[in-house]
Amino acid sequence: MANDMYDAIVIGGGVMGCATAYYLMKFDPRLKVVVLEMDPTYAKASTPLSDGNTRIQFNVKENIQMSQYGLEVLKTFAEDMAVGNEKPDIAFRQQGNLFVLDDASRDEAYEGMLLQRSLGCEVYWLTPEEVQQRFPLYNLKNCSAGAFGPLDGTMSPMAVLNAYKHKAISLGAKYIQAEAIEVLHQAGRVTGVRAATGEVLRGGIALNAAGAWAPLIAQTAGVNLPIAPTKRQITIVETNYRSESILPMLFLPSGLYIVHEGAGLFMVGKSFPDDYVGYDDFRWEKNVFEERIWFELADHIPLFDRLKILRGWAGLYEVNTLDGNAILGETPQMQGFFFANGFSGHGFQQAHAVGRYTAELMLGKPPTLDLSVFLASRIAENKPVFESKKKII
Numbered sequence: 531m532a533n534d535m536y537d538a539i540v541i542g543g544g545v546m547g548c549a550t551a552y553y554l555m556k557f558d559p560r561l562k563v564v565v566l567e568m569d570p571t572y573a574k575a576s577t578p579l580s581d582g583n584t585r586i587q588f589n590v591k592e593n594i595q596m597s598q599y600g601l602e603v604l605k606t607f608a609e610d611m612a613v614g615n616e617k618p619d620i621a622f623r624q625q626g627n628l629f630v631l632d633d634a635s636r637d638e639a640y641e642g643m644l645l646q647r648s649l650g651c652e653v654y655w656l657t658p659e660e661v662q663q664r665f666p667l668y669n670l671k672n673c674s675a676g677a678f679g680p681l682d683g684t685m686s687p688m689a690v691l692n693a694y695k696h697k698a699i700s701l702g703a704k705y706i707q708a709e710a711i712e713v714l715h716q717a718g719r720v721t722g723v724r725a726a727t728g729e730v731l732r733g734g735i736a737l738n739a740a741g742a743w744a745p746l747i748a749q750t751a752g753v754n755l756p757i758a759p760t761k762r763q764i765t766i767v768e769t770n771y772r773s774e775s776i777l778p779m780l781f782l783p784s785g786l787y788i789v790h791e792g793a794g795l796f797m798v799g800k801s802f803p804d805d806y807v808g809y810d811d812f813r814w815e816k817n818v819f820e821e822r823i824w825f826e827l828a829d830h831i832p833l834f835d836r837l838k839i840l841r842g843w844a845g846l847y848e849v850n851t852l853d854g855n856a857i858l859g860e861t862p863q864m865q866g867f868f869f870a871n872g873f874s875g876h877g878f879q880q881a882h883a884v885g886r887y888t889a890e891l892m893l894g895k896p897p898t899l900d901l902s903v904f905l906a907s908r909i910a911e912n913k914p915v916f917e918s919k920k921k922i923i
């Protein structure tokens with residue numbers, strides 16, 4: 531690969547890198563696009579470790595619009611991503627997302643719902659009794675209202691990643707197993723990327739799609755990204771619940787969430803302010819569920835008083851410590867160095883819109899959806915875009 535010239539060098543082959551590579555090739559099949567992925571097994575990548583959920587319920591207009599676009603894409607995803615006769619099956623399950631609101635979270639969620647509706651989204655405002663109809667296991671503790679997005683749902687994040695990857699390859703993108711260790715530059719412009727093997731890929735446009743590892747690669751070009759690699763855990767539990775239908779995903783005001791996986795199986799997660807920050811701890815800690823989650827869960831949903839803890843895993847949120855939102859576009863500090871980073875736990879669902887937007891910017895095309903509110907320039911200008919007035923994420 532030495533001395534090859536590329537039109538675009540993508541660092542990181544997670545869902546962001548793959549979606550961007552796909553859109554680049556779709557826009558112009560003559561492009562020479564290369565994706566560098568240091569671990570093609572994706573053992574620590576956030577994409578396969580995520581819940582794979584998509585929701586329309588955001589308070590920032592552009593986040594809602596990204597989810598709307600994602601839902602559009604998913605309608606014909608299998609056909610659009612087909613390679614030959616092979617159509618990907620991403621197991622998209624539109625079980626709906628139900629947010630339980632207490633007195634403190636209610637007004638902000640209501641404002642969000644009005645905005646979502648004004649953009650054409652299907653979202654319902656529920657009384658506590660209606661919450662119970664949707665989620666009969668809930669005992670209405672602290673419930674003052676509910677917000678329900680019936681089109682939201684969960685899917686296999688790895689299947690989505692693979693679909694973009696295989697399609698991008700079929701259109702001509704090249705994938706290389708290599709760790710990028712340096713973004714090369716001269717006179718304020720990108721000139722290439724050096725791999726750990728010492729080989730150099732030449733090109734004037736590079737994309738940082740390195741997920742939670744993004745600040746490390748940005749640093750090699752002298753750019754500071756306010757991203758903290760923050761450990762998040764998921765636990766799978768089995769209960770006695772039995773039903774033909776799948777319940778909606780449920781979010782409690784504390785941030786605790788559960789995803790019904792069918793039969794008695796549920797996926798449970800919650801973020802804590804003291805979650806570990808670093809790249810060296812992917813251990814799933816059963817005691818976090820036992821000591822910090824179980825009681826609250828059973829307090830709101832008595833059925834969970836008795837359950838079997840089956841297994842779990844841990845992955846990294848790429849937490850943008852400025853405002854908890856995406857960091858996109860070319861950095862003002864270096865021509866040709868683009869970012870698709872900082873998604874803070876809601877990036878999987880945004881890959882469709884971010885992939886398209888990033889490819890458009892890299893090619894100098896006018897963006898179909900204006901996401902300039904998330905441009906990297908806001909970091910130096912200290913102009914945060916908060917999703918919530920009360921908390922960062």
Ligand SMILES: Cc1cc2nc3c(=O)[nH]c(=O)nc-3n(C[C@H](O)[C@H](O)[C@H](O)COP(=O)(O)OP(=O)(O)OC[C@H]3O[C@@H](n4cnc5c(N)ncnc54)[C@H](O)[C@@H]3O)c2cc1C
Nearest residue numbers: 542544545546568576577580581583710741845877878879
């Ligand atoms: C527990 C958990 C639950 C989540 N749930 C959801 C959810 O329900 N919905 C949602 O929208 N989001 C969710 N997320 C967030 C979501 O997973 C991420 O925002 C998204 O996957 C980010 O994609 P990415 O491609 O940027 O990062 P990644 O998937 O991490 O991919 C980055 C890739 O870059 C590679 N890489 C890094 N550095 C280098 C380098 N120097 N050279 C070469 N390769 C490199 C890595 O190996 C990795 O494969 C969740 C995350 C976690 C951890």
